[in-house]
Amino acid sequence: MLKKKWAMTTMALCLAANTVLLAACGETSSTQQTGGTASDTPNQEAVKQEQSGGEEAGADLNGKTIEIATYLSGDTLNAYKQVIADFENETGVKVTLDEYGEDYESTMKTRMASNDLPDIFETHGWSLIRYKEYLTDLSGEPWADELNKAALGVIQDTDGKLYTLMTTGSCLGTAVNVTVCEKAGVDPWAIETWDDFNAACEKIKAAGFTPIANYFTSAGALANANGSWLSYEGAQFNDNEAMLNGTWDWADFKTILDYLQTWFDNGYLYADCGTIKQADAIERCARNECAFIVGIGTSYQTAVTAQNPEVVMAMIPICASKEGGARFCGIGEGASFGIWKDTKEMDACKAFLNYVSEHADGINSAAGEISTLPCQVSKSYGMSLMEEMESHYPDVFYDNLWDRKYMPSGMWSVFQVAAGMFCEDQSEESKQEVIAYLKENYTDLYEAAQE
Numbered sequence: 073m074l075k076k077k078w079a080m081t082t083m084a085l086c087l088a089a090n091t092v093l094l095a096a097c098g099e100t101s102s103t104q105q106t107g108g109t110a111s112d113t114p115n116q117e118a119v120k121q122e123q124s125g126g127e128e129a130g131a132d133l134n135g136k137t138i139e140i141a142t143y144l145s146g147d148t149l150n151a152y153k154q155v156i157a158d159f160e161n162e163t164g165v166k167v168t169l170d171e172y173g174e175d176y177e178s179t180m181k182t183r184m185a186s187n188d189l190p191d192i193f194e195t196h197g198w199s200l201i202r203y204k205e206y207l208t209d210l211s212g213e214p215w216a217d218e219l220n221k222a223a224l225g226v227i228q229d230t231d232g233k234l235y236t237l238m239t240t241g242s243c244l245g246t247a248v249n250v251t252v253c254e255k256a257g258v259d260p261w262a263i264e265t266w267d268d269f270n271a272a273c274e275k276i277k278a279a280g281f282t283p284i285a286n287y288f289t290s291a292g293a294l295a296n297a298n299g300s301w302l303s304y305e306g307a308q309f310n311d312n313e314a315m316l317n318g319t320w321d322w323a324d325f326k327t328i329l330d331y332l333q334t335w336f337d338n339g340y341l342y343a344d345c346g347t348i349k350q351a352d353a354i355e356r357c358a359r360n361e362c363a364f365i366v367g368i369g370t371s372y373q374t375a376v377t378a379q380n381p382e383v384v385m386a387m388i389p390i391c392a393s394k395e396g397g398a399r400f401c402g403i404g405e406g407a408s409f410g411i412w413k414d415t416k417e418m419d420a421c422k423a424f425l426n427y428v429s430e431h432a433d434g435i436n437s438a439a440g441e442i443s444t445l446p447c448q449v450s451k452s453y454g455m456s457l458m459e460e461m462e463s464h465y466p467d468v469f470y471d472n473l474w475d476r477k478y479m480p481s482g483m484w485s486v487f488q489v490a491a492g493m494f495c496e497d498q499s500e501e502s503k504q505e506v507i508a509y510l511k512e513n514y515t516d517l518y519e520a521a522q523e
Contacts, residue, residue: 134164136420140409141193142169143176148407151434159427165420191415192424197405197476199227199236207235208411213422215429215445222458223444225470226403237425239432240406240441243458244296244473246391247372250384252281252363261464264399266300266331266391269364273340276363283340285353285362288495294332295487296402296474297367297390301328303478304471306397315478318518322511329494329503336498346495358383366390367402370442370454377453387457389468401461403470406441407432480517486510 144152149171156167170190172179183189184206195203210216211234219227223238248260256279258272273283286294302311302324309327314320335341342348342362354372356362358379365372373385389399409428411421428435429445436443442454462468475483490506 133420133423135166136164136417137166137168138191138415138417138420138424139168139170140424141172141176141180141190143172143194143196144407145173147438148435151438152407154434155428155431158431159424162427163420163423165424167424187414189412189414191417191421192409192411195236195405195408195410197226197408197473199238199405199408199410200229201472201477203410204229204235206412208413208415208418208421209233210235210237210411210422210425213237213429214426218429218446219444222401222403222442222470226405226472227408236405236408236410237429238405238408238444239428240408240436240439241444242369242404242406242441243470244367244369244402244404245387245389245461247357247365247368247370247376248386248388249357249360249363249376250386251382252276252360254384255279255360256281256363258363260386260388263388264392265395265397266393269391270334270338270340273335273364274338277339281360282342282356282362283364284335285357285365286335286341286345286367287348287350287353288346288491289349294367294491295479295484298325298328299400299402299471299474299478300390300397301331301393303474304398304400304469306392306394308393308397312478318480318515318522320511320514322507322514325507325510326503329498329506332494333498346492355379370457373457374453385457387461389461389465398469399465399467400469400471402473404473404476406439407435480514480521482517482520483514486513486517 140156142149142152153169156169159165160167176194176196180189180193184203189206193203195207199207211232213234215237216234219234219238222243223241226241227234227236227238229235250260253260253272253276256276258275260272263269263272276283299307301307302309302315309324311320311324342356350372353362353365354375357365357372357376360380360383367390370387373387376383376385389401392399409425411418411425415421432443432445442458471477475487487510490510493506493509494502496502
């Protein structure tokens with residue numbers, strides 16, 4: 073029996089834990105828009121208002137009460153409370169706000185079991201995977217056509233239905249120090265595959281820089297890039313069905329470990345990658361010592377340029393595992409709100425979400441993530457990086473975080489432990505131990521989820 077308590081760090085491919093993007097308001101680019109409302113006719117708008125029970129019906133809502141559950145905290149929670157207070161003042165609706173904090177997951181599971189849910193609750197990444205059967209289809213709401221493609225890649229069901237209003241999101245790509253790349257003669261926009269990435273790393277190393285600043289500490293994980301080998305269009309393997317039905321044997325994971333070994337063997341990583349923290353990686357990048365960090369959001373670039381405004385940073389997608397494969401970014405729901413399908417106050421709930429969609433600037437700014445709706449404030453640095461990436465990679469696609477979509481709940485910490493194992497030892501024997509450890513925990517967690 074393998075131990076299930078190893079020192080925590082991360083595994084597989086795509087550092088993701090500290091992946092918060094800047095508040096990203098302003099006009100979205102044409103590559104992000106999924107269809108605006110500017111061309112809607114007045115009749116179409118009237119139909120949408122009728123479908124949504126818009127806030128013009130405020131007089132009819134006066135005196136109604138709705139319950140909202142949140143896991144938000146800090147400045148983001150305060151901004152959300154202000155939107156709620158303004159909504160109450162304008163409509164006469166009374167809002168009861170349940171602040172569950174760290175107990176959110178366990179409390180919501182209990183309430184789902186008893187089919188007694190809040191009228192509105194935050195879906196925080198699980199609108200399709202966990203909560204769909206309890207939620208109302210919101211695809212007919214007036215804000216649905218304004219969501220950009222980054223949001224739709226995560227929250228739109230295969231039949232086009234939406235179950236949550238996603239106002240902010242986190243986006244995982246690969247951070248690039250363009251200044252270092254230029255000094256090494258590397259064009260980061262030409263990187264398509266992991267072979268291309270390694271070729272770029274070789275040139276960067278030869279020029280005297282550290283190619284990859286990824287660190288194997290704290291709550292970040294390389295796991296979310298596994299889809300480039302295992303899940304997405306043009307990947308080397310297509311193991312999705314087996315992953316989701318609990319039968320995956322993890323044999324194909326060996327290919328990922330073999331690739332990661334090249335980072336160690338070729339000296340692309342810092343020698344202390346097993347102990348450094350994110351703050352160390354930021355500081356080293358700000359000194360123009362390193363080029364890439366895989367699987368991080370643009371909060372990283374923001375922190376680097378805050379320390380050294382002269383550094384030019386960019387973001388590219390997660391690479392494809394072979395020529396013609398998909399290049400993608402992992403997206404996580406940020407501040408996202410769904411309506412319980414059995415609520416007795418549907419009109420008031422839809423009016424609230426419509427109100428939030430039009431007054432989300434404060435929430436977005438406080439959250440420090442990308443905005444998935446058009447906003448009135450100026451475009452953020454993070455959104456500018458995202459749009460620059462799309463101009464070079466127009467076919468980039470957005471999908472839910474890989475571990476969240478394909479792994480049972482609880483695997484995140486398992487990948488962290490596996491990373492520590494592999495960081496210490498990249499031998500063939502160690503690879504087999506890592507795979508056995510991952511498979512054992514995956515099987516246990518999958519079976520527990522079926523109970």
